[in-house]
Amino acid sequence: MAQLQKQTVRNFFRRRPKETSATVTRQRIRLPRWLPYGLVGLGIAVLVVLAFRPTPIPVDVGTVTTGPLQVTIDAEGQTRVKDRYVVSATVDGRLQRIDLEAGDQVEANAVVAQLDPLPLDSKVRMAQARLQELRAELIGVDTQRPKTEALAQAAARLQSTQATQQATAAEVEETRVALEQARRDRTRAQNLEPRGAISRQAREAAELEEDRLVQELAADEKRLGSAIANVSAAQEALALLREEQRDPDYLEDAYRAQIRGVEAELANLVDEADRTTIAAPISGTVLRVPDKSARFVQAGDPLIELGNPGELELMIDVLSTDAVQIEPGDSIIVDQWGGPEPLTATVSYIEPAAFTEVSALGVEEQRVNVIGTLSGSRAHALGDRYRIEARIVTWSGDDVLQVPVSALYRCGESWCVFVVDDDRVQPREIAIDHRSTMAAEVTDGLQSEERVVLHPSEQLQAGRQVKAR
Template sequence: MTDQRAVGKWIFWLAFAGLVAAALFWAIRPEPVWVDLAEVERGRFEVSITEEGKTRVKDRYLVSSPVAGYLHRVNFDIGDPVKPGQLLTEVDPMPAGILDARSRAEAEARVGAARSALNSARQKVAAAEAEARFTADELNRLESLNRQQFVSEERLQQAVAAKNRAQAFLNSARFDEEVMAHELAAARTRLEVSAAHSDGGEALERVGVRSPVQGAVLGIIRTSEGVIQAGEPILEVGDPEALEVVVDVLSFDAVNLAQGGNVRLSGWGGQTLQAVVSRVEPVGFEDVSALGVKERRVQVVADIISPAENWEALGDGYRVDATFVLWSEDDVVQVPASAVFQNDEGTYVFRVSEGRAQQVQVSEGESNGLYTAINDGLAAGDRVIRHPDRNLEDGDRVRAR
């Protein structure tokens, strides 16, 4: 009986010691590390750049006044259709300046002088005509005598020369008469055609301003009538169905874009559209961001290739979000970029298995900032730790939040 009690005591103390040891073990062992987990996925992966852009009409025409004058009111609204050669408005050429008393007296004197010069030229013409008739008659008379051998050949040649000289003087006098007639007309125009003699009627000559292309009115710069200078813009026309998208891209990203690259257009109020890069401008410019940071940007132009009926509501100057696709694959293993970290030996992630963190070396591929493609080391369905703590080590117990 005593032996049985002794054995029972030993069993009791051994059990008690085991319980105490277990309690101490549970008390002093490290607590699991709370972590955020993400599942490894397999699917489409792409690297892209998204920037805000705007639409614009490809070919714009700024219609300006061909002459200085008085512009008539433009009776068009923005969006109105126009055809090639269609009359847009008219311009009355500017009238001559008003002549003051002194200028008018000078103009009248020029008219009188021009009239007198014309009369003098006419008298010279009359005298030259008389001389020409006389020399012609004299030549005819001498030619008849020469046939009867009553006049020498030398005398006949002198008569021919005299007739030619007289005809030349007549032609010169007639030219002088024409010059004087034009000068008189110019002097009369200077005197008579002036703003002082304007009767307020319609201009004799009115210049029409016409549309150069088929399209619509995109902008009206001068609506009301009034004085306008030659070359001053009136309105802008173009074809609103021929749209392109202009995007200001950071120069750091623009070097990765090339002609023919894929572009997605969204954020304009309709379905996503497809486009291609048509031109990357070779010259950059400086821009200031919303945070006040100076940036170097490059203008990139894209052509819309989606059917026109899908973007009928788009117009000139509309906002769009342009996504430039740099790289894409349909079947790629990918993890959040925050799960990947580097050390001296390579690239790693922490994979969670049976409640413990396992440091796994991986081969990474492309990254779009949010996700990273994994070429080797993980499989779809694995769970990895996002934003792993620096103190986390291989084999540590973890618990998902």
């Protein structure tokens, strides 16, 4: 740098040869030799200061305002008809094709579905024929008394079965004694064979004899059981014949009981046959027909849903922890229903029982249905099971000092904000009360029109310079 300055001075004097030596002396005084070094050092210092000076942090800034505030619980829901009637199949049978369409109007007691009555009519005729048969048998009870020959045959059969039982019992006992002897022989043979007293073949023969007698005893015992059962059957048959011989009124009572049973069955079949014609319970609109095709249905299968689409209510499911904050009469603001402006409704009641639902994240949640009543003339634009987004107002105020929720952060057990003053931030502890998704009510620590930092980051510190984005 010094060499450059010297060369500059020389060039200066060369371009101006007419100047005197006094003038050159004055010019050299004006350009001291340390001046270039000083200028360079000053520039470096300025650059260092600029490099290490903290730059303002760009932040989003919000304002503390005073105005209306609502605390809401936001949830999805759907509309539904207040009084829904599900017309179901009354009996099992083949359903004829349903001619109604969703949206059709029906009158009370009008036929809406028809089941094929032929199978039931056949059962009715069969029951009637059975009833006539039983009545005829009741008349002929006296002619059905047991004959002497039948009693003699039953007694002879009993004696025969008893003799067979005794013979079989004797065979069982004989086989049991032989089996006990065979077991002793087998034990003796097993002890003698290792000592060479008998051959292996003799020992195996003793074992085979024992096995044969075990099987023979099992067969004899089975025949004995069959003989005992035959004796019991013969005794019961003989006792029944003697009872019928002594008391012919027994059959009359039996036939009368059967007649009463068939009469009850016949009445039930007639009732079921009458219920194959299915009528509408109310006057209303067909909301849904699950399946119009002819098919076989069982009793209780839904066929048609009826209701009045003009009488709608809201069904909003909320978390059970939020449901305890809701009371009947709270206002409901209905958004995202398809119209240009929100609808209004009122909470009618909260269902007393919760249900379990798995969230999109796979977490089981306990939820409760909140039922609301729509109001306003535009509610007729909605239909059954339309999706809506609802905001249930649990608290509201008209002149509330409020701060954006995004400005809050935790400082210990309290809430704090960063207040912007002269482009610098200062942390301040505040007290809040009611809180919505966008703003919180300030009860202490802030004043209206004060500016606060939104979404404060960890870079912010007391006194740090900021600039609004």
